Amino acid sequence: MVRLLAVIASVLLLVVATPATPAALATNAEPPAPTTVAGPSASQTAVTTTTNNTTETDDEPNGPRLVGLLPNPVTTDDAGEYVLLWLPPGNWTVDDGEGSVTIRQRRAGRVVVTGDPEAPSVPTPWRVVTPGLALSNAGERVLLRRSGPNGSIVDAVEYGRAPEGERWVRDGNPRWQPVGLEFRDPVPLGAANATAFVLPDAPSEPIVPIRAADERVFLAGYTFGSERVAEELIAARERGASVRVLLDGGPVGGVSARQADLLDSLVAAGVEVRVIAGPHARFRYHHAKYAVADDTAVVLTENWKPSGTGGGDSRGWGVTLRSPPAAEALAELFRADAGWRDAVPWDRYRGGRSFERADAATGSYPARHPPAEVRVERVRLLTAPGNAESVVVAAVDDAESGVDVLQPTVEDGPMLASLRRAAERGVQVRLLLSGTWHLAEENAALVDELNRWADAAGVPFEARVAEPTDRYGEIHAKGVVADDTALVGSLNWNPTSARENREVVVALEGEAVAAYYRESFEADWRAGRGVASAFGELPPAVAVGAVGAVAGATLFLRRRLTIEDTDGGRDGTDRDGPVG
Incomplete structure (x- = not known):
């Protein structure tokens, strides 16, 4: 009982301590009458x-x-x-x-x-x-x-x-939009040869195209902390390539001293570095993670830092597309995002600022799932704000056999609703969420809530919380496999990510590429659990009450609590922070 009270008390403490966030904009279809x-x-x-x-x-x-x-x-x-x-x-x-x-x-x-x-x-x-x-x-x-x-x-x-x-x-949608923000349509890119990979198993894959580039390298990210990637960018610049970097200027937790030092070294080497910043920026966060290296494109779920692309912690997905159309489409996006007045040169942005020291991830994990060369029959470039959420929903709605989703966490909204619809029409749905410390209780309550719904409805839907064991540190991937379509990119399943952040996702259609990511998902799924260990030792009736209490508090928290939020957004207002 002491354990039960501790669990509930910790959740209620968060509820009391968390300030309210602004309401989301409500929209209605335009009727013929006033x-x-x-x-x-x-x-x-x-x-x-x-x-x-x-x-x-x-x-x-x-x-x-x-x-x-x-x-x-x-x-x-x-x-x-x-x-x-x-x-x-x-x-x-x-x-x-x-x-x-x-x-x-x-x-x-x-x-x-x-x-x-x-x-x-x-x-x-x-x-x-x-x-x-x-x-x-x-x-x-x-x-x-x-x-x-x-x-x-x-x-x-x-x-x-x-x-x-x-x-x-x-x-x-919403009616009031930042000046300079333009919503984009999905970009069809045709077929492509690709390298599919997962992290931390294949940390060399994200930098292979950069190492080979001699004309251009455009790198977009949320945060940056990789000495290895910085060295490759400087080497590309020394080979005569045009090298440009675009990051977020106000990430949750702020810019680290490590990142500031690395960006200083890039600028000193002749690399153009800009950050999206200011109270009137087009995006709440520039959260996209991709690179263009000559005629090759790399799209990731992970940040350019040791815990992400360095293989030091996170489970992530990535793909390298050897496709001139894909490279040019992402290059055009980069130029548009880096070309507005909210894209501030780094040396101007950093003036008068101080940066906090932060430790880099140093984990080491076995390479159990090697990269694979695959043929993608059809590639589409998706972006948020604009089209990524609707295409994800459409892919799930079109699925006939199975949908697997890997996310740090999810919130109620169109994407989660599409999973329920898929299960209700008989599609096998599996949802695997992170078990990392700051999401564990929330995800455990959500998993229990979803599994209870599935049992009551008699539908093939199952959710689990991931158990990394010795294969990775935490789930950070944002991936979907729906039948023969894989979706890989930076899109978190929450309204802020879908409608206010700059996010980039690629929809990859083909049996081989879908099979690759589904195989990785299977391995992670087998280690997952359906109920959080915090309730595992409680009697069944008491565990039910505990989960219900935490679930109710979590639903309230989901409206008020900002995951990983610290001091709000770049303009000092309350803002929902991305989950990395």
């Missing part, structure tokens, strides 16, 4: 009223619409604010009650109304009309009228306090 769209607070709401009963397609509206607006850019005197319209041919007027702009439209298309057409925030390549409206940061109503200032109203948008540096997007 509607109010809920936001994170009453001060950040937008009310959209449509009076012409037009309908929209995925491409463009078929009637005049207010498509977007930027009332509060991060500039002096709000330079660069705009209203974005879609207009058919005719005469139109947009006004905010204090000023108006009349537009003569000769052909259907988008129109940007702004007083500062050269401002970086103004979207292109659409037609620009000046002068603009002086939009209120505190909120107001913007009207679109047919003909002149006294014409009939065909559309209207009313917004509350406008978040600084964010634009309102009519069909966006």
Whole structure:
């Protein structure tokens, strides 16, 4: 009983000690009748009223619409604010009650109304009309009228306090989005020859392409702490290659002194190093983990540090794609992400900052699952925010025989719901979660909750907590195998990762590549357990009560507790931190 009380008390202590996090933005499909769209607070709401009963397609509206607006850019005197319209041919007027702009439209298309057409925030390549409206940061109503200032109203948008540096997007999810953030479609890349590998078994694989590059190396990551990788980047630069690095400037726990020293050495050697930073950054975290080396691409679940790519701790998945289309698609993504104003040069960012010392992982593990050369029949590049979550859900929804998922932890949402649906239609579903110390109790409660549901529903769904034994330190991979499709990348199964972080995933279709990762999963699965050891010695009835108490507290914590969060995000607000 003492053990039971200790377990429950530890969870309740966390509940009491944890501050609340901001609510997530709620969105609704656009109905034909007037509607109010809920936001994170009453001060950040937008009310959209449509009076012409037009309908929209995925491409463009078929009637005049207010498509977007930027009332509060991060500039002096709000330079660069705009209203974005879609207009058919005719005469139109947009006004905010204090000023108006009349537009003569000769052909259907988008129109940007702004007083500062050269401002970086103004979207292109659409037609620009000046002068603009002086939009209120505190909120107001913007009207679109047919003909002149006294014409009939065909559309209207009313917004509350406008978040600084964010634009309102009519069909966006969320509606308020950082300026500079562009959602991408999945990129089809055709077939490719690939090397599939897992960590810590094959720590040399991530750097093999870098070692061979003589034209370009673009390395993207969340954190960086590998002397070995730094040496290879410097060597590539000395061979004449263009070498660029892009990382997150505000990772959970901060930038370590080890990382700062390594980045200093890269800059001194002529490597371009930038970090995504600042209160108006496009992403909550730059959490992607990939590299482009000439015409080869490497996509990982692991960070560029000893515990990840160094093989010193984490179970991770990775793939090397010998594919010029894949390399160029990731290079284009890198250039876009590194080319906006929130990508700050490292030497400018580090000025006046101090960094904490942190020990590097030094674990050593046997190579039980060697790399394999495989043919991938179809490759797609997925990104978040934007498309990664929906493609993962679609892959699970399309599965007919089996779905295996390896994640540090998961939260309620579309991806977990897709696993339940798969099991309900008879697909064998297995979910393996990390047993590391800071996730063990939460994952144990979730595993018990899911297994109870599966038993009650009579569906083939089983969840386990991983037991690494001597094969790795902890689960850090973010991988899925659904029938003959494997998904490998940085996407954690939580809303922040899917909708606010920069994440990169590759969908790999083919029997050989799916079989490779499923074989690794099988080995890890066999060592897993269905119920946490903390409850193993309790009588069954008492164990049930303990698990229920922890599960209930965990559901509450899932709304309030930030995994690995310390001092909040880069802007000082409460932010959900990625699980590495």
